[in-house]
Amino acid sequence: MLKYLSKRLFFAIPTLIVISFVLFALLDLAPNDPTGNLPQTIPQEVREEIRESLGLNKPFHIRYFKWMQQFFVNEPLNLIEEVTGLEIGDSDSRLRVRSWLTRSPVVDLIIERLPQTLWVVGLSYIVGIMIALPIGVISAYKQYSWFDQIGTFISMVGFSVPTFFTGLVMIIIFSVTLSWFPSTYDTTHVVKDLPSFWFQVKQMAMPVMVLAFYNAAQLSRFMRASVLENLNLDYVRTARAKGLRDRSILLKHILRNSMLPVITMIALGVPTIFTGAIITEQVFRVNGIGQLLITGIQSADIPLVQSLSFLFAVLIVTFNLLADVIYGILDPRIRYE
C-alpha cells in the first residue's frame, strides 16, 4: 500500500508541472486583455503603460518561471511565516503572486473567499448527500413503486434543469413574492448571537438548496443503481435464507456493499466544493471562489486565474488518489501492488 502510494505521489509531481505549463500557455494564448474593461476615454498609450507595469510585455518563459518561483517558493515561505511568525530571509522584497485586477496577493484573495464557498458549497454537498442516499436506497428497494417513479422524475428534473434557472425561480418565489429569504448573500455578515445566526441560515438557504438539489439528483441515481446491482446477488439470498429480517439485510449487508462505489464518487466530488459553484455563486452573489475565478477570467487577470486553476488541479489529483486509497481500505478484496 505504502509503495503504491509513494509511486502515485511521485507521478503526481510531473503531472502537475505539465498542467501548470499547459494552463499558463493557454492563458497566454487567450486573446483578452487586462485593460479591456477600462473606459473608452483612456488612450492606447496609457493602456500600453499599464500592460508594461503588469509585466505583460516580458517574454513568455520569463513570466512562466517568475510565476513558478513566486507560487512554489515565495508563497509557501510567506504562508509559513504567517503561521509561525518566524522571518525567513528577506521577506519584504520577496515578490508574491499578485492579481492584476486588485494588485493584491492572490493567496490573500483566495483565503478571503474560502469561508463563504466552504459554507455554501460544502453544506450543499452534505445536504445533497443526506437527501440522495435515502432516496437512492428506497427507490432501489421498492423499484417501480410510486416512490421510485417520483424519485426518478425529480432527479431527472434536478439533473437537467440548470442551476441558474432553479436559482432564479427560487429568487422570484422566496425573495420577490414571499420575501422570506434575501436574494443576495452578505459576505461581511458575522454570526455572533442567535438572530445573526438565523440571518446566516436564511441567506444560505436558497443557494444551499439549489446546489443540494443538483448534487442530490446525480448522487441518488448512482446510489439507486448500486443498490439494485447488489439486491440480486448471492449473499443477499444467503442472508434471506438464514432468516434475517429485510431491514437488516438492506441496512447492514446491501448498504455496506453498495456504498463502496458511491463513497468513491463522493470523494471525487470533494474538489468541487473548493472550486466553488460559478453559476450559483453568481446568481446569489455569494462571491466565493467560483465568482473570483469568473471575475479573473473576464478581466484577463492571468496570475489569479493561473493560480486558482492550478490549485484546482492539485485538489483534483489529490482527491483522485484519496478515492483510490479509501476504496482499498473499505474493500478488502482490492489490493494495490
Added chain:
Amino acid sequence: MRRITAFVLLAVSILFLGSCSQESAEVDTNLRLLYWQAPSTLNPYLSSGTKDIEAASIVIEPLAHYDANAKKVPILATRIPTVENGDIAEDYRSITWHLRQDIVWSDGTQLTSADVVFSWRYCTHEEAGCTGKDSFRDVEQVVAVDDYTVRIDFTKPAPFPFGPFVGSVSPVLQYQQFKDCLGLRAQECTEANFYPIGTGPFIVEEFKANDTVRYRANPHYREEGKPFFQIVTIKGGGDAASAARAVLQTGEFDYAWNLQVEPEVLENMRNAGKGEVLTAFGSQVERIMVNQTNEDPSLDADTRSVYLDGNNAHPFLSDINVRRALSLAIDRQILVDIGYGVAGQPTCNVIPLPEQYVSTNNEDCKTQNIDEANRILEEAGWVKGSDGVRAKDGVRLSVLYQTSTNSVRQGTQSLIKGMWQEIGVETELRNIDAAVFFGGDPGSPDTLQKFFADVQMYTNNFEGNDPSNYVEGWQCGNVPDPENQWVGPNISRGCSEEFDSLLDTLSETFDADERVAIIKQLNDIVVQNVWEIPLIHRARVSAKSNTLKGFELNGWDSELWTIAEWYREE
C-alpha cells in the same frame, strides 16, 4: 430518525419567526448600494474600470467635480479658476488652484498643496501604469506656490486646463500614505490601495476585493451634520438584471448602478413600485465606425486595414454615396425603442452634449429614408443583382459588421442588418468578447483598433465636459497602424485636410465662443463624411429605492457625487 425530523421542524419554525420580527421604528442609517461589477481596488489611479473609480469617489476627492449639467463645482478648491479671476494665465500656459484651508484628511491631518503635487508625481511616474495619466496630458509640472496654492504649468498653451484634478478620475491622494508607493511599488501598497485616506464623506472600514466595500461616516468631514448615512455598503457581483431586481422588486438595496437591461424587463420590475429608474445623459454615443481602408482578409498584415497615406482605400466604403446610404437606411428610433428605452435617444452627432457644442446641421438623419438611400446608390451606379445585393464593376456591397458581445448590441446588429437589406446591402454579423474587442492587445486580430471588418459598432465618449482632446482623435496622424503598434484614436481611418487645418486653428484659438463654433464644424466634418454613423445618445441608467432622497444622477462624473446629501425618508 424521529429526532432529526423534530430538529428540522424546529429549525424551520424558528426561521419563520425570525423572518417576521424585523421591524424597527428608527430611520435606517445604512445605505446599501449594488454594483454588479464589484470594485477591485479603491485607488482610482490603478483601477481596471469605472466601478473602482465610483467606489473610490466617496472617499477621495478631486479639486473640482462636474455637476449634472457638466458645470465645474469646486470641492477641495475655493473657486473655479478662470481667466477673469486671474487663476488661468493670459497665455493659457498655467492654471492656479487655491485650496480650501478647512479640509482635513480622515486621519485628522491637514490637506496641503504637497498632497496635490504628490498626486501628479504619483500618476505620471513612467512605471506606475496609472489609469488617470491622460488627465495630466501636456502638464509640465505641478508646483506648490504655498501651502494652499497649487500652480499647474503646461508645456504648451492649454485652452482647456481642467484635465488635472477635475472629476473623479484624477483625485488627490494623501502624500503621507502613498509616499513610498511610487512607480512599480504602487502595486505592492495593498493596504493603501484598499484603504485610502481621503477627504470625502466616508471612510473605508472593510474592503473585500471584487466583493464588498463597507464605509462609515467620516467624523472629520467638512460639512457639519453630514453625511446622513452612518454605514454605506457597496455589494458587487451578479448581473445587471438581477441588480435592478434587488432594488425595484425585492427592495434589498437602495441603489443599483449601470443597468443596461432590455427596456421591457426594466419596465416590468418598475411596476413593483418599490423604486424608480433614473437616467442621466453624458457624452456617450453608440456609433458605427465605417472603415476607410481595405480590410480584405487576403491582404498581408502590413496592408490589411492600414491607411498607407490613403493608398489603400476600401473597395466600396470609400464611396461617400455608399456611406451616406448606409446612414440614411437606419431607423434610429426603432433601435432606441427596442434596445434602450429611456436609456437612449437617437442622435446624429458624435458630440451629443454639452448643449453649446451640439451641432444642428445633421438632424435629417433622425428620419429613416430608404427611398432616398436607394436613389443615391442607384445614381452612383450600384445596381441590384439577381440576389438582391447591389454591385458595381464586380464589387458587391457585402459588409462584415462587428461589435462586442452584449445582448443589446446583437439586437441592434440584427435590426440594422434588416434595414440594410432593404437598400441592397448584404451584412454578415460578428461579435467579439468585450475583453478582447476593447482590450487593444496588439497581438490579437479582433481588437477595435485593428478593425479587421468593414463596419464596427461601440460606444465612445470624452472625459470631462470639453471635447477638445476628443476631436483631435480624427487627425490623419492618429490612424492606428502596425508602425505605431495600432495605437491611435482615429479608428475609422478617416482623413481630410480640411479637418486637420481646422484643428490647427482650434489649437490657436482661445476665445470660448469661437472654440465652440470650430468644434461644431469638426463634428460636422466627421458626421457628413460619414466616417462614423452616430446612432444613439446613451444615458447612464440606475435604479434607486423610493425611500432614498436627495439623489441626483450625473452623466459627467461619479454617480455618487452627492452621496453626502443623501438621506432616507420612510
